[in-house]
Amino acid sequence: MKNIIIASTSALHGGGPLEYLLDELKLFFKDTPEILFIPYARPGGISYDDYTEKVSVPFKSIDKTVKGIHEFEDPKEAIKQAKAIFIGGGNTFVLVNQLYKNGLWEPIKNEVKNGTPYLGTSAGSNICGLTMNTTNDMPIVYPPSFKTFGFVPFNINPHYQDPDLNSKHIGETRETRIKEFHEFNSQPVVGLREGSWLEVKDKSIVLKGNLDARVFEYHKAAYEVKVDTELNILK
Amino acid sequence: MKNIIIASTSALHGGGPLEYLLDELKLFFKDTPEILFIPYARPGGISYDDYTEKVSVPFKSIDKTVKGIHEFEDPKEAIKQAKAIFIGGGNTFVLVNQLYKNGLWEPIKNEVKNGTPYLGTSAGSNICGLTMNTTNDMPIVYPPSFKTFGFVPFNINPHYQDPDLNSKHIGETRETRIKEFHEFNSQPVVGLREGSWLEVKDKSIVLKGNLDARVFEYHKAAYEVKVDTELNILK
Incomplete structure (x- = not known):
């Protein structure tokens, strides 16, 4: 019985960390006062201690204690x-590399499949997909593989951005990049806009939040899906 | 005797492919009527044939013939x-992967060190640095390594972009990303703005074009360098 929240971002513009999600998280974590935090993605290269402390603040407001995995011997x-x-955002390459180094893929997979609630934001959401090939991050380290959890049968593109029609910068839009991904890979990609999340309960995968998501299927035109859409039909 | 142009981009906003560089390229390629083109980066996933044909157009205007490497048996x-x-832009992961697959790193390195002129744009410039860890591209394939030519003793960040102070998107600026790179790597990074290039002649590496470049050294504040600055002191 999987029980997962896959959130596009940890914070909205102008909002504090996890602020927009707190009501949801109160319910999601209702059965436990303590959350194990995995700070491996190190946003901006901050230390595990600093990252864990930062994350503790919003959780304190809903009476949860956060402990960093680096505080444990094993x-x-x-x-x-x-x-x-809870696996938070930062750099997906750094996160994936450290999960491989510490051999944590199978242990986490097993626990989550057996019902331990898992919250991912940004990089921590990216790795819920089949591979990390659709991350937006800079490849600052070389992980041993791009294969990730596969909690959902598709890839995630967090922080999905619509094309900026006023830009004079010669750079690809996110949509162009994901289309390019499909020249080399066939799994679907779900572009999650900031403030959206996927709620995974066993076999169900439902879009939540206030915004539509953009879905990219192999050799099909991209399309929008509304909030509350069941996405477990994608494959 | 190295003879290399490392250009940030292949085209400026509103300009045709290589248009802004053509005067320079006339001189650079003055000793040969034929250029070997390596289309492996496949921008937008286009075919090697289509990419080679596209690139031939601007070169035709300066009386150069372009032949794609895929047209050769060996x-x-x-x-x-x-x-x-000439190695053109597209996706750096795809380019690097194909160069490894075809075992072309050493052969190209040898020829370029012996004086064969090399032009790189975008992805083709990124690989002139020590590693591809500072590419902006999406990791749509998994190459066997991030190690690249090292024609210059630092990394390149092509299409360097200044922070957009009006953006409400929770994403890192380029500068933030490169600082994060320096939490895990120590080589300098040169951020080349669109329209800038590096002219490498033997041991000399000079910034050309109309724009300053931004230099990031390990544990130092980022700084600007003017056009015509000699960059071979970086290491």
Whole structure:
């Protein structure tokens, strides 16, 4: 029985970390006062301690304690004991590299499949897809593989951005990049706009938040899906 | 005796492919009527044939013939025979992957070190640095390594963009990303703005074009360098 929130971003413009999600998280984490946080993505290269402390603040406001996985002697054992897991944003390459280094893919997968609630934001959401090939991050380290959890049968593109029609910069739009991805890969991609999330409950995958999402299927025109759409038909 | 042009982009906003560089290229390629083109980066996933044909157009206007490396039976032999080499833009991961697949790193390195003129634009410029860790591209394929030519003793960030102070998107600026790179790597990074290029002649590396470049050194504040600055002191 999977129980997962895959959120596009940790914060909205002008809002504090997780602020827009707090009501949702109160419900999501209702059965546990303590959350195991995995700070490996290190946004801006901050330390595990600093990142964990930063994340503790919004959780404190809903009476949850956050403990960083680096505070445990044995990270695999920490995963096994965890009542809830949160992987935050930062750099997806750095995050994926560290999860491989510490051999945590299978342990986390097992616990999440057995019902441990998992919250991902940004990089922590990207890795819920089949591979990290649709991350927006700079490849500042070289991970041993781009394969990720596959909690959903497609790829995630977090922080999905619509084309800026006024831009004079010769750069690809996000849509162009994902189309290019489909020249080399066939799995669908879900572009999650900031403030949107996927709610995964067992076999169900539903779009939540206030915004539509953009879906890219292999050799099909991209299309919009509305909030509350069931996405488990994608494959 | 290296002879290299490392250009940020192939085209400026509103300009045709290579248009802004053509006067320079006339001089650069003055000793050869034929250029070997490596279309591996496949912008937008276009075919090698289509990409080669597209690139031929501007070169025709300066009386140069372009031949794609895919038109040769043996790509390594094609490199050896080439009087000049051009690697164009597209996706850096796709380009690097294909160069590894075809075993072309050493052959190209050898020829360029022996004086074969090399023109790179965008992805083709990125790989002139030590590694491709500072590309802006989406990692749509997984190359066997991020190590690249190292024609210059630093990394390149092509299409360098200044922060957009009006943006409400929660995304990192280019400068933030490069600072993050320096949490995990120590080589300098040169951010080349669109329309700028580096002219490499043997041991000299000079900034050309109309715009300053932004230099990022390990644990130092980023700074601007003017056109005509000698950059071979970076390391």
